[in-house]
Amino acid sequence: MAELNPVGDLHRDTLAVRTAVPRSAYGENSEALYLTSGYVQPSAEASARRFAGDEEGFTYGRYGNPTVASFEQRLAALEGAPAAISTASGMSAILMMCMGLLKSGDHVLCSQSMFGSTIKLIGTDLAKFGVSSSFVPQTDLAAWQAAVRPATRLLFAETPTNPLTEVCDIRALADIAHNAGALLAVDNCFATPALQRPMAMGADIVMHSGTKYLDGQGRVMAGALCASQDLVTQSFLPVLKSAGMTLAPFNAWVVLKGLETLDIRMQAQSARALALAQWLQVHPAVARVYYPGLSSHPQHMLAMAQQSGCGGAVLSFELKSSEPDQARARAFHVLDTLQTLSLCTNLGDTKTLLAHPASTSHGRLTPAQRDAAGVSQGLIRVAVGLEHITDIQADLDRGLTTI
Known part of the structure; x- marks a missing residue:
């Protein structure tokens, strides 16, 4: 997990190649790949503070990695998001989002045109744990509004959809969600931040399968959520630490380089x-x-x-x-x-x-x-x-x- 550091008023093309390029004492120009499962701590006291979250610093590979953090920071910059957190795949990012935000008795409202695995995960698998769901026509705003319940906590849309490329009105769905006290999440896999930035239109969470265009050459699997710092730190990071949906450093490095083009x-x-x-x-x-x-x-x-x-x-x-x-x-x-x-x-x-x-x-x-x-x-x-x-x-x- 990494928080976006201010980088000035740079164009997205520049952010894609210049955001989060940490250099070691060797002064490498290309982003380094850190392959390690653990980190030597400077002292027992510092180790305790880092594990407690009271001090910045890497502690264990399941919790974070410098290469992974660079990918998260760069993706957040491209999406115009305060923060991002990565996972091993796009579907694990959706699972982390649901586990971090929902509990038994909550309701999720989704487009009926979403990716098949998303429909199964939310409509079938989450139901085993008491989370209910409804699926409505992607482009029918009245149907979205009518399906909102007092227990609705999350609206989730994919735009364009897979495979029929249906497009939803992000601003309108954000209004429906916020008026109901819920959050709006948008799957931005098809458009990517190169074409579309949902958070600028009111979305609270942007989900990515980095396996797709972020990598761009079909090499590795990756997933990510872009959101506020509070959502990333308070809702998603605890799930990542416990459940281990961790993005491998090599995969993070591949997608990090993919963002440049x-x-x-x-x-x-x-x-x-x-x-x-x-x-x-x-x-x-x-x-x-x-x-x-x-x-x-x-x-x-x-x-x-x-x-x-x-x-x-x-x-x-x-x-x-x-x-x-x-x-x-x-x-x-x-x-x-x-x-x-x-x-x-x-x-x-x-x-x-x-x-x-x-x-x-x-x-x-x-x-x-x-x-x-x-x-x-x-x-x-x-x-x-x-x-x-x-x-x-x-x-x-x-x-x-x-x-």
Whole structure:
């Protein structure tokens, strides 16, 4: 865990490469990787103060690490957050958030279009411990308001959503949450702070799967929460210390270096995604394209306002078909004919990755839950990478023209 130290009025591009670069006596220019599970203490008295939280200093690898702290400080700077805390994965960050904020009898209100594992964790796993939940349409503010209860402690939205790229009004949801005495958390994995900063629009917590665009090359897993110093220190850090959702120093170092190129990667990949979405929109085998950068997207104007005028690097498209079995067979055909692009459930890589959400990320949901989320058998998600756009189109066209 690390608190953001003031760095002046620097642009995000500069913060991405200059925030949190501690140097040892050797004067290294690149951020050091500290691989250690423990720390030698200067005295027994200092050790006692540090373990009690009365003095700054590293004590044990599960509680903190200089490399991990550098990643947290840099991510907080990019999100415009007072503080950040990291975890071993995006899902463990969500679990830490829920464990730190909720107790038996509390209620969580979520979008029904969230990532499949998030829906299962909150809707099924937390229910075992007495935490109730409701799931409402992502874009229906009246439904969010109507579902608020006296016991509601947290509203949780993902914008854009995975995989249909639905966009929610962050400011409006923040107002609903705060008027109810609750907090608003936003999953910012798709947009990243390069395109969208939810805390500037009223969100209390920003959640990240660093496995995705923050790393940017599909190398390691990581997660993080950005929030106020009090939330990080009082609510989340105690859970981290007890439960051990600790981010490995090597993974932290990889993602820390990935942040240096986040902005230029997001701009380049988003430009390719827009070109691909426009091409798919007129393809005879495609029924519909979901991408916030298209004027046909239901929340296009909101997305352009919230996401710095950029649609992001992820899109989904629906194949033309008459019934579910045919749709599934056609989707599998398109994916099985790929020769250049990759069939892979991750996203955020420099390589273009395609997935069939109904059988992967949302495969553990019930058919009713998938229907509510709009995830059909004919839906394919594309996380656009840095290949040349003509090669991306050609590889997709091979399958689309032969179904």
